[in-house]
Amino acid sequence: MRPLVAEIDLDALRHNYQLACRCAPHSRSVAVIKADAYGHGALECARALESLAPAFAVACIEEALTLREGGITQPIVLLEGIFTANELALVDAHGFWVAVHSQWQVDALLAARPDQPIPVWLKVDSGMHRLGFAPHEAENIWRQLKAAPSVAALHLMSHFASADALDNRCFNQQMEQIQALASALDAPLCLANSPATLAWPVAHGDWNRPGVMLYGSDPLEVANEVTQQLQPVMTLRSKIIALRELEEGEPVGYGGRWRAQRRSRIAVVACGYGDGYDRHAVDGTPVLVNGQRCPIAGKVSMDMLTVDVTDVPDAAIGSDVVLWGRAQNGEVLRVDEVARYCDTISYTLLTGVLPRAPRRYHECSV
């Protein structure tokens, strides 16, 4: 069988979740497990966090229903709320919580007669200008929802555009908007994504919404002593399936992008863009061969990629290759670092791992 697997360390997931909680001891943290838990398997991750997380968050009702059908009983927040008014019946039946960002969603809620009042997070656009009501609109809507018998546990929610940046001007402007509104309404808050959970205590609310940090990715522009404690959850692992010696000047792969500068040993690894590995990986993108860093040499193909292992004499057919995550010798290659070589972010690499790479789950403690 092809050796490529995405190993998922559920102990690391729990460790990272607990780290998020320790960063914000006065908040509760919804574990954000949208997009199939950032590619890690939503149901498996939810089960691993079930005894720790008081609630989960997903993007849409389809994702929430998958969790319910899998036996997850916690509240589940729909971060974009309903997409059609008739979803409110399912929201009511399954005890989901909804974000509300548009007038038609407000109208649907005010018209609804659910069996149980529906917990609502009113989304305010504090400066990101994607979803949510402008602060001056939000005040009136807040009062309407507050008075509605169909609505419970109303919270004010907002999302930061650049909580990951060292430069705090955007963040501070957004915070000012939110704080002014929150004090006028005496509203409980739900603001912080991973970077704000890690770096901006002022943004910690009644609830926080850490996502990518749960999977061990450092969301901050500059790592700190807390983010260094994050443990990688996914190890994308494969093996060397062929080796060859090249003379100086000989090219490798499509278009001959890489050429040997010396006599070189090239390993072919069973992993390609058909598995979700990013085709934009440049020459020099690191992988771990037997736990040692080696550079990618040549363009990534659909089913394979090529690595310069000239400096790893013990590299052989069958040698362990880690594309990101933790090698058998304990060496870690962070997905964040790989992402920089691919001119992207960890989120796209993690969510991009395709079903051809089977997920294999590991945990010691339960």
Ligand SMILES: *Cc1c(COP(=O)(O)O)cnc(C)c1O
């Ligand atoms: C995805 C998402 C989050 C989590 O963001 P991370 O950067 O992964 O921590 C939080 N809030 C909302 C509204 C989201 O869509």
